[in-house]
Amino acid sequence: MNLKNKKTVLGDDAALYSHKEDVSEKEKWENMSRRERLRYFADYYLGKIVITVIVLAVVGSIAYTMLKPRPETVLAVAVVNDAVNQPAYDELQRKFEEYISLNAEEQQTVFDTGYTFNNYDYQSWQKFSMYNMVGDLDVSILPMEYFEEYAPGEYFSPVAAHLSSSLYGALSEYLLETKKTDDQGNLIPGSETVFGIDLSSTWLYQDRQLEEPMVLVINAAPKNPNNIECFLNLLFFPDDVK
Numbered sequence: 001m002n003l004k005n006k007k008t009v010l011g012d013d014a015a016l017y018s019h020k021e022d023v024s025e026k027e028k029w030e031n032m033s034r035r036e037r038l039r040y041f042a043d044y045y046l047g048k049i050v051i052t053v054i055v056l057a058v059v060g061s062i063a064y065t066m067l068k069p070r071p072e073t074v075l076a077v078a079v080v081n082d083a084v085n086q087p088a089y090d091e092l093q094r095k096f097e098e099y100i101s102l103n104a105e106e107q108q109t110v111f112d113t114g115y116t117f118n119n120y121d122y123q124s125w126q127k128f129s130m131y132n133m134v135g136d137l138d139v140s141i142l143p144m145e146y147f148e149e150y151a152p153g154e155y156f157s158p159v160a161a162h163l164s165s166s167l168y169g170a171l172s173e174y175l176l177e178t179k180k181t182d183d184q185g186n187l188i189p190g191s192e193t194v195f196g197i198d199l200s201s202t203w204l205y206q207d208r209q210l211e212e213p214m215v216l217v218i219n220a221a222p223k224n225p226n227n228i229e230c231f232l233n234l235l236f237f238p239d240d241v242k
Contacts, residue, residue, distance in 0.1 A: 072108070073110055073223075074224055075138050075139075075224050076131075076139075076223075078115050078139075079111065079142075080117055081115070081143055081146070082113060085113075086113055088205075089111050096231060099241050115127070132155060132219050133221070134221070136223075139222070140219055141215070142217065143212050143213075144212045148178065152178050152180055152181040152187065153185075154180060154220075157222065158193050158218075159197060161218075162218050162225045162228055167232065171197060174198045175196070176196035176198055195217055196215040198214075
C-alpha cells in the first residue's frame, strides 16, 4: 500500500473542504436562489434588524420627549371638592381655550379637579400648598367653607391686585372680603380685604343646586394675570366674549 500517495489524497481533500468553508458571504449570496436568499436573510439578519429598530425607536422617543419644548401653561386652575362636576369644567376649559385662541402646539391650560380638602386628605392639601407657593396655580375654585378657613391666613392674593379697575367694579356685587389674621391666628380689626369672588350665579353652576356657594380665589403667586381677567370675563360676561 502506498501510504505516501494516500496521505497526499487526504491532504488534497482537506484543502478542498477548507476552501469550501472559507467561501465569502458575497459568494454564498451569489450562489443562492431567490428563495434561499430570503430564508438566509430571515434566519441571520431579520431578528437583529428588528431589535435594532426597536431600540433606536425607544431611544429616539425618550430623547424627543426630553428635548421637545414643553407647552407653556397659560392658565392653571385648581378645583376643590367638586370633581363630580367634571363635565362642566371640561366645557369651561374648552370655551376658555377657544376664547383666547389657544395655540395647542405651544400652549396649554390645566384644569385639575382632583383636589379634596375633606376626609383628612393631607396629600391633596400638601400638593395644593406647594403649587400655590411656587406659582404653579393661577386661580382656584373652592367651597365657601374653605375660603373662609384659609383666606384670612393670606394663602391667596388680594383680588384688587390682579384686576383692572373696570373689571373690579363690574364684579363688585360678587366680591367677598375677610379680615386677615396675625401670627397667633387672631383676626386683625380693620384688615378687611377682598380675597374671593362668588361664582354661584355664573352659567357654570346655573343647572346645579349648590349646598354652599363656590368661590374663586387668586392664588398667591399667579403667573398669568392677564388670562385671569379673560377667565373672569368668560364666567360672568359670556355674551361679551363671543
